[in-house]
Amino acid sequence: MFIIFIAHVPHNPWKAWIPAAFGPSDATELFVFCSGMASAMAFGSLFRDRSFFLGTARTAYRVWQVYWAHVCLFAVMVTMIAIFDQMHGDDFYSTRLYTRPIFDDTARHLIGFMTLQYVPNYFDILPMYMVILMMMPVVMALSRISRWAVFAFIGGVWFLTQFDILQLGAEVREGNDREWFFNPFGWQIIFFLGFSFVMGWIKPPPRSWWLVLAAAVIVGLGVLTASRYGWGNFDWVIPFRRANRWLFWKTDLGIFRIVHFLAVCYLAWFVVGEGGKRLAMSGIPGRIVDVIRKVGQQSLAVFVSGMVLSQFMGAALDQTAERGPVALAWANLTGCAILIGIAYLVGWYKSEPWRREVVVPAKRVAEPRAEPRSEARGGEATSAEVRTLEPRTKGRAAV
Structure with missing residues (x-):
């Protein structure tokens, strides 16, 4: 989450030190x-241990949550950059964030956005x-046949994307055939690799x-092939x-991104x-x-907050005379600190502290005074009087 935040702050020199600067993944x-x-x-456990219906319902609910997070993120971002444009006196921020079409042709692009036909790059x-x-129920249905059926499905879908057979359009403007920058039919292979490790379909490699x-x-x-250390020092790279x-x-x-990522994962797993x-x-x-x-x-909460915060910090840096080391450190470190605070706040809300039972300390009840034996009872103490007097008698004996 911290890396994603740093990567999305516009013109941020700190991006030269994140993992993307040292390889393709x-x-x-x-x-x-x-x-x-x-x-x-x-x-996955719902599909496996409860029922296919409950697993599908739970997945659909998560899709619903993510959809509205997507809508809220866009609404907040568009509002924020509209304010920045008014302060700047032009369309600098809406153009930089590739959201200018929503201002120039609002009705068509708003409908396209809500139906996922218009997907801005950011x-x-x-x-x-x-x-x-939404592909998860299909994968879980195939898993009832065989894990190899799952691997054939996710591998086949990924393979078709390499020839542009499976893709989704990201524009509603005529004559513009831009596709989603992150093609889900290609990226699903990374998702389901992680999914398969936890489900036990793939065993961890040997150490x-x-x-x-x-x-x-x-x-x-x-x-060598995907960083400034290779591009600038070896003529064969480009x-x-x-x-x-x-x-x-x-x-x-692309396949080398997958292989590179898995290599990095293996090294990290070996180290930890x-x-x-x-x-x-x-x-x-x-x-x-x-x-x-x-x-x-x-x-999810930290990601959405980080996307908004990165643009806010970028606009704040634009107001400085120059993006010196102090200003950059302030923007990046403050942003990371805010994300930490958001994570703990959301975690606190999710714990629902208002549902916890309040333990009220027992009130100290005054010890009843021992009454003299009633003559009306023939000089014999009742059982209640005996229980009352016993502690006092023991106390005096101990003294």
Whole structure:
């Protein structure tokens, strides 16, 4: 979430140090992969342990939530950049964010947006996620046949996208055939890889130094072919990329992006240990891990907030004389701190503290005074009087 925020702050030099600057895969693959794992935990068990109907209903409810998050994100962003344009005196911000069509032809583009026919580039992650979620019941139905049926399906769908057979239009303007920047039929393979690991359809790879070496070689090739360290220092890189663009496609998720991402995942998994046991640290490092985990647990709320916050911080930086190191540090670190606060706030709301039972401490009841035995009762104490007098008698004996 922090990387996605930093990556979306306009003209942010800090982007030179995020993973996308060192290879073809980036935070998007990680986001989609982790979403697949989380979906397996949240929805996969319903399909497997309860019923196909309940799993489908729960998935549909999540699609409904994501859809309205997408709508609210767009409404807030368009309102914010309209304010920025008025302050700037032109259409600078709406043009920079590729949302100018909604201002120039509002009715057509508003209808197109609500029906997912108009998908601006900045607002394409959540629509992709929705389509992939809608594929989940199909995958779970195939899993009843065989896991190989699942792999054939997700692999076949991905393969068709590489030839532009499966794609979705992102424009309602005539003569413009722009497709969704993130083609869900290509990106679903990363999602369902994460999903398959949690469902147990794919077993974790062995911990082998040979695999570590192979993964390191792949990551090194990524640095050479997809970073400024390769583009500027080796003459063969640009011609190689032009001749093999299909390897690096982001829209349809080229094969080298997948292989590179899996290599990075393997190295990370090897470092942290099985089940992330090396992340179980104490002290400050442990607290940092807990904070990162909390932010990841509230991914939807933090993601939506980060998309808004990144543009706000970009506009704030535009007001500075120059984007010096102090201003950049303020924008990036403050934004990350706000996202942490949002994660904890949303987590608190989700815990529904108002539903917890309030434990009222028992009031101290004054000890009744021992009454003399009633002569009317023949000098014998009642059972209630005996219970009252016993503690006092024991107390005096102890003294």
